[in-house]
Amino acid sequence: MKLLYCSTFMFRRVENKIFALPSCADPFFQKYLEVFDSVKVLGIPVRSYLDKSALVEMTDPRINVRIVKPNNSPIEFFNDAEVRDILYNEINKAEAILIKPASRRGMMAINIAEKLHKPYMIEMTGDIHNALKQHPNILKRLYAPFLYRQIKNAIRNCEFGLYVSQEYLQQQFPIKGLMCGCSDVVIERSEETVLSKRLHRIDTMSNRTVIDIALIGFYQGKMKGVDTAIRALAEMPENFHLNILGNGTEANREFWFHYAEKCGISRVRERITFPKPLDNAHAVLEWLDTQDFMILPSLSEGLCRCLVEALSRGCVCFATNICSMPELLPNSCLHPKKNAHALANLILDAYRNPTSMKNMAIRNFYHSKNYDFEVLKEKRNLFLNQFKEYCKNTKR
Template structure:
């Protein structure tokens, strides 16, 4: 059976006509779906990039994976300009003989759900985030932020409510806010793929030398990952006379603004913004650090955090989304609170026993997200979506 997969992920098409992912939606990820589906059609935005050269590992299409490329846009304004064209493309592609999985939240998933529901076609949803947190104060800078928060939260609740099956990336957080209808099949399975390559053979012994090496991973396209809060915490740590250095892995339009903030707070020499890099290099940076930070304003179940835990790293996170499902209370801080974050970093650095006990605990916890375990839950979800079509 063919799967129609609708996602907010962005793709690019090279001059040779091949489509690549700049995220994790490459052919390696599609393998999990192809165990149950004969082929996949990905419905997503595709940007024409004829002059760019891409690594083969980023290839997102194959003999069994094709695309329904939607006009590329950015933001709500961009979508509204191309809404009619996008709607017509979806209408022509959607019929009752196919299976549908909508990766939500997102504008495209919401629109697809509306079209399918109107036609009486059942669909499954993968719930990977929370717009209530995404549009929380401080997360984005837009005059209509409160309106977006209300509208997209309500839209996601309705989309999930009308679904025939639901896969959540959290164990309970997203389920509570966005429940399915009574009796609808649902399962919890992170979209994180942890395998033997990522999990350390044993947690390393953490010994903080003269300078504490901090690392954080996240896009700077928005302020969801709270890079400004982390920078402010680095400045706050100067009061403790604690020598530390932050490496931020990720790129986006706010990168220059964060550099300006670091200069303003006199900590520019303590922070490196390294941009995007291959996964192997990311793992290398994480493994060579002392503490991993992920103090997001909004989250589903963060892949980067689980990967850092699998490397045997002590981690500090914020009390949002699925992060409290991953870390113990001693490792959590309030979102947006740079002073509390600085205090928590200092607590970790000055307590070697706490630092290493958290490293061991995280390493063991990450094993629960090994792909062998989660793949069984995903397969049950895929099979239920197929059965609903049959």
């Protein structure tokens, strides 16, 4: 059986090849191929602000991508008719449909699937309502509750829902049918040697001249809390460095360097770096092994994949106390959003207490086992097979 995936994932076509961001390349979709014969993904073009050099080629022949014009922002609404026609044609011939509903396109797809009496399921990977409430644009903040009601109304009669959180998103976006909490993270099984190396790194921290703090995420805005991270860095000794691994432009980087200078940070280009985006998950895990702390001062998250990756490497992690973060970290490792002082204190207190750091590393390493690929695969496959059976029984 073939799966149609209606999304707003971003892709780029170069001649006859398709390229994607590393986070939504072949490995992301291959987990669905455990149950379905193929996946056809409807996506949108890569946004202009993203670094195209970070894209990776999609090579799995079982994954087919169709790039459809965007229609999410007001300036793109004129694409609605074309998008609706494409969705109608693709959904009409689909055998099973997976929809990310947190967009105008997603709600459009749900409406079409229901009119055509086509079996579909939803996948919730983030809290768009919370994200828009934090947006600097006042119109988007005002739109947040309206969109929230739209999404809740659109999905309420859905029979199957796959959620990346264990509880949070299910409470925010409930459906009448079966709800499965299963993260979409894809991480390697970490051997005990990973933890041993982490504990050794903590033991020898006082011998090193630089303490590295990692932040993973897009940096073309404040949603990932880059401003909070930089203000926290300003409260730390000069041997603490912030390394922001993600996607953005040279203009974005210059903005943050200037922001850091205004916060009183000297030698900003030494203390703040933007490593080149890595093209696969294994490379990210290896990079995390070179970092002392991982922070995620985000304003909104679904269930952050990069944080789970950091846990699996025994990183000492700190994050905002929002959304599903409490599912990943204890309260002692969480701080209020935008509170740079609290974040700085968490890092410095841990740094001054190596025993506490080692306890955190051990806790994180073993907690990540709940997100082991084989554990998630078994849970996800059981749910997807239930959905597949449902599709067979309601096939039109």
